[in-house]
Amino acid sequence: MKKSLIALASLSACLTLSAHAQEAITVVNFGGANANAQKVAYYEPIAKEGIKVTAVEYNGEQAKIKAMVDTKNVTWDVVEVESPDVARGCDEGLFEKLDYSRIAPKADLLPSAVSECGVGVFVWSTVMAYNGDKLKTAPTSWADFFDTKKIPGKRGMRKGARYNLEFALLADGVKPADVYKVLATKDGAERAFKKLTELKPSIQWWEAGAQAPQFLVAGDVVLSTVYNGRVDAANREGRNLQIYWPGGIYDLDYWVIPKGTAKKDAAYKFIAYASKPENQAVYAQNIAYGPTNKKALAKLDKKVLDNLPTSDKNAKDSLQFNTTFWADQGEALEKRFAAWATQ
């Protein structure tokens, strides 16, 4: 009797052990250069700690998460989402409320990286960039971006209202600190669209982050708005793309856990692992996006720091993406953008 109990106990111990050894979770990201950096910094090393990560790429479509949660068939365990969707999904009960004691001390993280349902993954920025090999006169302001006489040629911009309205106001002489105040008024939105209309014939729209550096390299556009990490990735491949930092709009991406996943514990372990300073430092060395754990900065050398949107030099005169504003006004402004594009 006793023997069989021991056998049973050891058997169950074996089972739990092997279950631990084979924990596998699905982590969803935005793909591209960012996914490669995450693979090196997080997905591969965490396998040694007993968590096997299957990486899936998506384009930020919240519909898939909503469908999974609604049908209680959640197959994504950790998802990287953009800031407006963190608050929106949290309000609508799509994500688990996070227990920070299982992730990292809140004091170590950037204040904006801590939210009810999401913890910051990295800081990125939408900036102006140009091809250093092709453009003779470098732009010195956002007004230059809209000035096709001074710098002739096409401009690359993200297809949609987001960022472009902010940049239009900057070009129209609004101070970075006042951009969202102005944009929130009816006249402000009017002013932004009017400024965009001036540039409209010269705009080439991009939709996926990887397109903008391609346009610049190919010479399709002379100036483009672009995610700063994509510029870094292109330069690592031997291009000479230059960034104009002032007026860049920085924002965070967040990890969330879709509500109802069966692998919540492993998901927490993954997020905790990806929030550790040493791992975030590895990430930042592989792509120029800023760590959300403040302690990671000490582990980076000057060359890496200079490229991050969080460095003092680059963050000066940049503005933080206003999540609340876009959560409230986004749908109306995007619809207006669609109407504007038709005209």
Add this chain to the structure above:
Amino acid sequence: MPMPTSANPPLGDLRAALARAQSRRKWRAFTLTVPLLVFLLLTLLVPIAALLMRAVENPEVAKALPTTVKALATWDRQSQPDAGAYAALVKDLSHLPDTSDAGALARRLNTEAPGARSLIMGAYRALPIEGDAEAVRQQLLDKDPRWAETEFWQAIAKNGSRWTPDYLLASVDLRRDAQGDIARMPEEQRAYGGILLRTFQVSLIITVMCLLLAYPLAYWLSTLPERQANLLMIVVLVPFWTSILVRVAAWIVLLQSEGLINTALIDIGVISKPLELLFNRTGVIISMTHILLPFMILPLYSVMKSVPPTYVRAAVSLGSAPLAAFARVYVPQTLPGVGAGALLVFILSIGYYITPALLGGADDQMLSYYIARYTNVEVNWGMACALGALLLATTMLLYGVYRRLGKTDLALA
């Protein structure tokens, strides 16, 4: 009295037996089609019905704010609502079982009145708010002065019922104003009329291009001997079987400013500056014409195959000029194929999504792009379904017009 034997039954019995046998056979045939019927029902009718339902469903406000809706029933929708409405709102919010209902409510109201999301969530987070009606009103106003604006209250009052025409109205640039009367959208918010028109324009151009390219090709194919025709048909069909994404990517390679077409044209000296062929209407039309061409060639070819060549020969031998014979004898006989091909290409292109999304600019996006956007990005499924219903209705209408004009069914073979 002779008894009827089984070998020689009266006529009535025979008729009944025959009818029985026939109806048995009919039932057997029907049973064979049952799986298909069930399949069609499940995969076609049910989703379409669900889509139409979703386009008019409006449960969020009615479900989350029943007392507020009641309190606003007598409100004139112009002045500020009385304190009772504020108290009812707070009472309703505090009865919500969890955040997700508040989130759904906030999302719904935000589509009507931008800003409502933060307003509702702010009030929900500030709970509990206690005191008499007047005190509650004051606390809400202190929390956010926007509660004094009638716009948000109008949005609540308007959406008190479980069904709404709003999404469908919005899909044709109409809306209900504060009083519930139907009016046009404000100028800068009118989008879908223009987009629908653009969708039709692009589709029409593509249909005409396909017809111009496919007609001579199909004619040539139909005159060739079987073996050669089959060989060439494979050339037509191989791209047809290739993934659309691959073909779109190939067009990007060909059309870009340093792409094959531009460099070739510059090399032979036709142009000095690269043509803008990509990320605009030109790129969309070129690639969609290429992708949809087989849908025009196949029906045309099958109709042309069945036209006896003797008729044209007869017309010519009776003195008609060859071109006139072709136009007056041959072409009319191929019209069913032209109609079927044009209808097929047109209907397929009004629903196209991926090609304009990848090859077009911001002003080349067709209706499907916005359906996808509302489904995936905005997660406003009511609006997505309303736009889908609009697309469905126009397609049906077109088919109706086609049947009227052609007085035939769709003939594909």
